[in-house]
Amino acid sequence: MAKGRTVVGGRKAVFMSLMKQVLLTAVLLLYMIPFFLILVNSFKRKITIIKNPLMLVDPKGFSFDNYSSAFREMNYLRAFGNSLLITFVSVAFIVLFASMAAYFFARTRNFAAKFSFSLIVAAMVIPFQTIMIPLISIYGNMLGLLNMRSTLIFMNIGFGMGLAIFIYYGFIRSGIPISLEEAAIIDGCTPYQLFFKIVFPLLKPTTATLIVLDVLWLWNDYLLPSLILGKKRLYTLPLSTYTFYGTYSSDLGKIMAGLVLTILPVIVIYLILQKQIISGVVAGAVKA
Amino acid sequence: MEKNAMSNKIKTYLMFAGPAMFFFFAVVIIPFFYGVYLTFTNWDGISERKDLIGITNYIAVFQDSGFWSALLLTLSYVAISTILVQVIAFLLAYLLTSGLKGQNFFRAGFFTPNLIGGIVLGFIWKFVFSKAFTAFGAMISAPLFESSWLSDPIKAFFALILVTVWQYSGYMMLIYVAGFVGVPKDLMEAASIDGCTDMQRTRHIVIPLMAQSFSICTFLTLTRCFMVYDLNVSLTGGEPYGSTIMAALHVYQKAFKSKQYGLGQAEALVLFVVVAVVAVTQYYLSRKKEVEA
Numbered sequence: 001m002a003k004g005r006t007v008v009g010g011r012k013a014v015f016m017s018l019m020k021q022v023l024l025t026a027v028l029l030l031y032m033i034p035f036f037l038i039l040v041n042s043f044k045r046k047i048t049i050i051k052n053p054l055m056l057v058d059p060k061g062f063s064f065d066n067y068s069s070a071f072r073e074m075n076y077l078r079a080f081g082n083s084l085l086i087t088f089v090s091v092a093f094i095v096l097f098a099s100m101a102a103y104f105f106a107r108t109r110n111f112a113a114k115f116s117f118s119l120i121v122a123a124m125v126i127p128f129q130t131i132m133i134p135l136i137s138i139y140g141n142m143l144g145l146l147n148m149r150s151t152l153i154f155m156n157i158g159f160g161m162g163l164a165i166f167i168y169y170g171f172i173r174s175g176i177p178i179s180l181e182e183a184a185i186i187d188g189c190t191p192y193q194l195f196f197k198i199v200f201p202l203l204k205p206t207t208a209t210l211i212v213l214d215v216l217w218l219w220n221d222y223l224l225p226s227l228i229l230g231k232k233r234l235y236t237l238p239l240s241t242y243t244f245y246g247t248y249s250s251d252l253g254k255i256m257a258g259l260v261l262t263i264l265p266v267i268v269i270y271l272i273l274q275k276q277i278i279s280g281v282v283a284g285a286v287k288a
Numbered sequence: 289m290e291k292n293a294m295s296n297k298i299k300t301y302l303m304f305a306g307p308a309m310f311f312f313f314a315v316v317i318i319p320f321f322y323g324v325y326l327t328f329t330n331w332d333g334i335s336e337r338k339d340l341i342g343i344t345n346y347i348a349v350f351q352d353s354g355f356w357s358a359l360l361l362t363l364s365y366v367a368i369s370t371i372l373v374q375v376i377a378f379l380l381a382y383l384l385t386s387g388l389k390g391q392n393f394f395r396a397g398f399f400t401p402n403l404i405g406g407i408v409l410g411f412i413w414k415f416v417f418s419k420a421f422t423a424f425g426a427m428i429s430a431p432l433f434e435s436s437w438l439s440d441p442i443k444a445f446f447a448l449i450l451v452t453v454w455q456y457s458g459y460m461m462l463i464y465v466a467g468f469v470g471v472p473k474d475l476m477e478a479a480s481i482d483g484c485t486d487m488q489r490t491r492h493i494v495i496p497l498m499a500q501s502f503s504i505c506t507f508l509t510l511t512r513c514f515m516v517y518d519l520n521v522s523l524t525g526g527e528p529y530g531s532t533i534m535a536a537l538h539v540y541q542k543a544f545k546s547k548q549y550g551l552g553q554a555e556a557l558v559l560f561v562v563v564a565v566v567a568v569t570q571y572y573l574s575r576k577k578e579v580e581a
Binding site: 017020021023024027028031032033034035037038041049050052053054096097098100101103104105108110112113116119120123125126127128129130131132133134135137138141154155157158159161162165191192195216219220221222223227238241242245252255256259262263266267270274277278281282285286 | 297300301303304305307308309311312314315316317318319320322323326331334380383384386387388389394395396397398399400401402403404405406407408411412413415416419420423424427454458459462463465466504508511514515517518521522536539540543544549552553556557559560563564567
């Protein structure tokens with residue numbers, strides 16, 4: 001396309017596209033400044049950060065002291081492990097239960113199926129804040145189930161159902177030929193065999209989209225975990241970042257290092273799976 | 289025979305939809321209705337006693353000026369952020385579909401803030417506003433940056449907007465890019481041959497064809513901004529002088545700080561109704577536009 005334009009528009013077009021390039025580069029650099037500032041300052045001593053936050057390198061040189069103390073005091077490995085466990089288990093169950101239910105709703109034309117599906121879609125408009133107070137009242141005061149990772153996972157599964165069933169449903173209705181299933185039934189498949197051996201593998205692109213959306217949501221979730229997990233050893237990464245910030249807010253070097261440590265895993269994954277993440281986000285938004 | 293068919297149906301329902309419906313009811317439906325019940329009680333979150341007190345909480349909602357100023361602040365925040373996000377995201381998407389070098393790199397770059405949670409983004413920007421901007425302001429002696437934005441009520445409000453726009457414009461850009469890519473090539477070529485300028489093509493062909501992208505992006509920005517909590521907590525914490533407390537944070541504080549669960553829940557429901565009305569109105573207005581286009 002760029003080549004064709006050069007022929008048609010001549011020098012002016014080349015100049016214009018160069019201008020666009022320069023403009024975009026400038027805007028992107030501006031966008032990245034906050035991350036850059038955090039990174040630069042994480043290697044500096046507290047005193048130089050306060051004196052001059054814009055200075056790139058500490059006169060005494062790079063230091064990793066901030067990182068080692070942040071790593072230790074945030075309980076980084078434990079928080080990372082908690083986040084990983086909670087995200088992984090929740091997503092696995094969301095994918096499993098939602099795909100099964102969506103398949104059933106998409107292929108069954110009776111009142112119970114239609115009503116259940118409509119209820120799930122309608123409930124998607126309820127914001128979390130409308131449910132959080134009764135949720136804590138039921139699971140905390142009545143049942144005494146707070147301060148358990150399994151309670152959080154349980155709730156994540158419930159909150160994940162809406163979007164997941166909705167997206168799977170749309171894909172099954174439009175993308176999975178029913179003739180395939182009819183053939184399998186004639187061959188004597190049980191319902192579960194039919195679903196797990198034939199339908200579920202065909203849902204792979206949708207499953208990938210959902211994994212991206214749900215991992216981004218759960219890994220970064222703060223409000224619900226903060227209500228459920230009150231003990232330090234159960235903290236997820238966002239929770240431990242929050243507490244760490246509250247404890248050391250004046251010790252800027254440590255804070256900067258802590259923030260970089262929190263962001264790092266996500267950025268590494270993004271560098272590897274950039275294409276899949278971006279297409280997952282777009283697919284999720286357009287379908288929902 | 290009849291009975292057998294029925295029990296078979298129930299069996300398949302439970303086999304496939306059973307687990308999903310169990311979690312969904314336990315976490316969403318039952319708490320929702322229990323929450324409606326809570327609004328008619330005076331529960332304080334600790335005691336065994338929950339007295340039914342009729343609509344006292346709803347009357348208290350109307351008298352709670354803190355709630356209404358939080359709601360008003362949220363509405364202005366939502367309106368300004370939503371418009372700015374659409375404008376910037378659309379412009380970015382326009383530039384990033386014109387065949388420049390490294391388009392994918394730029395798209396990935398602008399999306400980056402959306403990988404990170406609001407809590408962490410808020411802390412990052414807190415440092416930028418209170419330390420980096422002030423140092424920068426002193427260096428070039430720009431009065432706008434000399435004192436921290438976060439210590440002035442109005443500037444703190446715009447700090448929240450700035451971070452929101454910074455974050456979501458990269459997200460919505462991706463959806464607009466998908467919209468631009470979906471505009472048929474032959475239509476664009478035909479317009480060029482007929483002598484349309486770039487501007488005319490964008491105004492009369494691209495924008496009408498992208499009505500759907502506009503309604504998706506507006507809906508997403510609107511609903512997300514309404515419920516903003518994480519960023520509010522970490523960037524301003526409602527300060528200075530409680531001037532930047534948005535609706536979600538206000539509800540949280542009512543319930544979990546001042547232990548007025550019934551009142552907090554009543555305010556949460558009012559908030560829900562406001563969001564639902566705004567979202568549904570937006571949906572129908574843009575549907576109408578889509579049909580016209």
